[in-house]
Amino acid sequence: MSDLVEFRNLKYLIAVAEEGNITRAAKRLYLAQPSLSTQMRGLEEALQVPLFIRDRNGVHATPAAEILITGGRELLKLRDGLIATARALHRVTFTPMRLGFSSFVDHALYEMVCSVHTSLFPECEITSRSGDNVELLLLLQKGEIDAALLALPISGSGFKTYPFTKSRLVVCMKSDDPLARLKEIAPAQLQAKLTIFQEPKQHPEAHLRLMEMLDEVGIRGDVASKTTTPHNIQWMVESGQGYALVREGSEMHVGLVTRPVTGVTWTVDSALILGKSTSQKTVPGLIRELRKRLRLQVSPSSASKPPRSVRPDIEDENLRLFA
């Protein structure tokens, strides 16, 4: 009978009551609203107790629900404590999570991953390691890091990769540039002016692919200036050396603007790559949670998937995810 009520149900109930609004609660729980609605109905059904009074602007807990809520909070806390002590008793010491990330991926993404990890495993340290794709892949290979956030495509196979964000690439220019008056830039207008790139050696595959994509719209990739970090790129644009491609939504120095390029949807795809044989026990839990929050799916070790062509549809939600 009471087997119909699990911790999950209590958690949902509490969230809904606290928000006073199923839609908002669903967002907080990383769920879709109808899912949560049916869960709540199901709970009322199972208990044979009405839990909410629904009205135009939300829901309001009944007295019976209040009981469940306060009791439920208590139970959830007890559960966490219980697990923590059982853990402690067996001296579950986590080796630190060794996470690499390349400058090609959004920093916000990195922070999000870290925040999810520490919220799941507060006792587990994270030791970060940044570098370019080539370096990081080597470290993964050697087992010196457990996972890394990289830009696709990656060479070498046998890596488990979890692709997630696709950021659109836009042109970065000075705000007083004549082209900055336009809302969108035609590819032809970039001819000969798109000259600033990240150092190709940092990610040969991605660079090659980028050159191909430029070629497809008739632009020659003049790698006149090379640099190593997104910041440097912006400085170089500021000093008038040409245009550069940057991730849409990245934070820009003052005096710089970004403009989309008409007719193309170039994207840079980031992914979490796992070391071949990690002993890091937090990895499965991390993946699980990330999958739930970001709706991402596995793509097991095949390194194809060209970095473009998918509708970006930047939901900006992505960046709000880490609470």
Place this chain on the structure above:
Amino acid sequence: MSDLVEFRNLKYLIAVAEEGNITRAAKRLYLAQPSLSTQMRGLEEALQVPLFIRDRNGVHATPAAEILITGGRELLKLRDGLIATARALHRVTFTPMRLGFSSFVDHALYEMVCSVHTSLFPECEITSRSGDNVELLLLLQKGEIDAALLALPISGSGFKTYPFTKSRLVVCMKSDDPLARLKEIAPAQLQAKLTIFQEPKQHPEAHLRLMEMLDEVGIRGDVASKTTTPHNIQWMVESGQGYALVREGSEMHVGLVTRPVTGVTWTVDSALILGKSTSQKTVPGLIRELRKRLRLQVSPSSASKPPRSVRPDIEDENLRLFA
């Protein structure tokens, strides 16, 4: 993180620890042993804590597991209390469960259903009502009972039926009858002596079907004596009026024995039939639990399914089910 541990997991853990033996615990929980095994492994995996020391004759909880077990017991108790008070606050009063059962079904089955019901809903009374199939179907039709235990087939459609036990039919005779020396009876030997039946009017469809089955093996159904209860049947056999067919495993008067009939597998199938539109809120829970315990599946309202032909394979487990 701790979201990986639900009440269910604690319950299983406790059962396993208490039995010291996964197989036995699985039986107690109405689960298959491998299911429980994988659950336990999964829990150890999720917590990153070894919970059991396995050896040749069972499992033994580690200290960490002991913590979880005592804490878990507490939590389960708290949950039950919590739900009970929430319920009480909303004055959830159950209307009594009105359950009918015909004399064609095994009494043990009836008791089992009752015991499951009261263990699920201790506050809910059961008012029983016995009668023959025809009467009970009428009562279901009129909504005067919520559910009934009947023998298939049933006429009239639109009833949700949950078939469960199939009991084999055997011949009942006096122990000093010459045929009682045989281990099995050939159909031909029954000719003209199989004369005692339940009153056909109590269940016309079943009687008809029985006559058909007898016909198939060349026996004429001579309904010489008719009676209304299984007990009466036995008395009539005792007084030497002929043979009768009874459910295998039914309790027999002293001086009577049963013998299987070679070459045929006649069975009588019992089912739980639901009223067309019951307001009885305990029904879904009851069905759910019965399905879990007996592995029975729905057969939605079609009244076909002839009462024979399926391997009986009486597991006798059936009767031990109600604890």
Place this chain on the structure above:
DNA sequence: CCTGTCCAATACTTCGTACCTATGGCAAAA
């Protein structure tokens, strides 16, 4: 008045996982 917004509920589909059966391995008892 209509239209847009903000709720929750419904209908239907998809996917994960808890469960099943069948089988294997291993140690102790027969």
Place this chain on the structure above:
DNA sequence: TTTTGCCATAGGTACGAAGTATTGGACAGG
């Protein structure tokens, strides 16, 4: 040896919790 009593593994199924798409009701603003 074979049998017995465990647990573990492998592979398939089915139910439920999740998703998407859509509807309906109740305001509020133009």
